[in-house]
Amino acid sequence: MAEPTSKPNLPKLIVTTGNEVQGHEIHEYLGIVRGIVVRAASISQGIRGAFKSILGGNVEAYAEVCEAARQDAFKRMAKQAREIGADAIIGMRYDATEFMQGATEVLAYGTAVTLTPHA
Template sequence: MLASTTFTVDGHQIVEYRGVVRGIVVRMPTISQGIVGGLKSIVGGHIEAYAQMCEQARGQAYDRMIEHAQQMGANAIVGMRYDASEVAEGATEVLCYGTAVVIEPGV
């Protein structure tokens, strides 16, 4: 499945729009990530434990978006974006979304 942040795919034409697709994940740091992150926040700098958690959440949200597009019969996603927001204290929602389309080689 091709996923692009652009609204066109070079060498292809969009022949059908299937609709908005999304993948949503809500994550909280594990106990160990929270402890390491809390200690690191005192000292400052890059917090690898949180970075790993965020990367995992983005990957899961992306995978769920791809599954949603496949269920809709799409073979590509255009206009893909990520968004994140805090939904509760310590819990972050990661949303990956775009427009599911059917593309064919062409113009």
């Protein structure tokens, strides 16, 4: 599918946790968009994480896995919004669930909308 053309005076895609976009009116609600990723730690991350958990403190190896999953879920959500012609995603949220031992599902979701700049 071809990339939608940008409207004048609007960035390619605005993403906010709020329910409005300053300086713009919501023209149309396009629906919920989401990106889902299921991630598990690699063997080396698992070993580093297990060792660090014995010592205590921040488990950076696991934080790396979580951050990568959030980024991928966000990109998938944004891609879906662009494909349906959205200017913005409002009410954006993350959710995470342990899918099985050692694997976590990360969901990024929000409402895709089109915008009209205030006159």
